[in-house]
Amino acid sequence: MPPISRRLADLLIxxxxxxxxxxxxxxxxxxxxxxxATLAKGLIALANHGGGSFIFGFTETRQGVVPSPDRPADLAxxxxxxxxxxxxxxxxxxxxxxxxxxxxxxxxxxxxxxVPGGHHVPIKAKRxxxxxxxxxxxxxxxxxxxxxxxxxxxx
Numbered sequence: 449m450p451p452i453s454r455r456l457a458d459l460l461i462x463x464x465x466x467x468x469x470x471x472x473x474x475x476x477x478x479x480x481x482x483x484x485a486t487l488a489k490g491l492i493a494l495a496n497h498g499g500g501s502f503i504f505g506f507t508e509t510r511q512g513v514v515p516s517p518d519r520p521a522d523l524a525x526x527x528x529x530x531x532x533x534x535x536x537x538x539x540x541x542x543x544x545x546x547x548x549x550x551x552x553x554x555x556x557x558x559x560x561x562x563v564p565g566g567h568h569v570p571i572k573a574k575r576x577x578x579x580x581x582x583x584x585x586x587x588x589x590x591x592x593x594x595x596x597x598x599x600x601x602x603x
Contacts, residue, residue, distance in 0.1 A: 453550060456560045459501055460552035463513040468500030473507045473516035477534060478525045485577035487531070488538030491563050492571045495543055499565025502545075505558045515554065523549060526559035540574040543567065 465471055470490045475483035487502070494500040504526060507516045528547045536542045546562040 453548065456501070456548055456550045456562075457552070459503060459560065460550060460558060463503065463506050465508070465513065466500075467497050468494065470494060470500065470502045471506035471508065471513055472502070472504055474505060474518050474520055476525075477530055481577040484534050485538060485575075487534050488573065491531075491535060491545060491561065492539050492573060494563040495539075495565060495567060495571045497565065499563050502561040502563060503558055504560075505556075515552075515556070519556070523557060523559060531561055538573055538575055539571050541567075541569065541571065543571065 459469060463469075463471060470493070472486065472490060475486060477484055477487050490502050494502060505516050505519065506513045526547060526549065528545065531545050531547050532542075535545060543564055545564070548560050548562070549557045550560050551557050
């Protein structure tokens with residue numbers, strides 16, 4: 449097992465949420481905009497924190513973090529292309545995530561999204577679930593664009 453896979457598999461031994469590890473149950477990241485927005489929110493939070501891991505397939509309970517019962521039959525949707533399409537649709541500026549399918553100690557596979565940190569500007573959401581992208585509004589103290597009259601132009 450390559451070192452990165454070993455390190456990611458360690459996150460599945462005793463799963464717990466921290467500032468750099470986020471767990472979510474099995475969400476539909478292809479067809480459900482509410483679920484896509486939930487994924488984007490978690491990825492943006494991790495990116496702004498300095499990076500981390502977003503793990504699908506776990507639910508928080510009173511007993512701690514446990515495997516989610518609603519496991520899909522197929523994990524084909526959990527790809528870098530699908531995850532990064534969510535980032536492009538919901539985050540500004542966008543960033544690139546890696547996705548690895550990692551075998552847990554229970555023998556089941558879990559998608560783990562590696563989120564980069566170290567961004568030069570804060571990442572923000574540019575839309576909510578089912579919304580068109582947000583257009584930046586001018587600051588209230590901004591002056592409106594002004595065009596000089598042609599006659600004031602000195603040649």
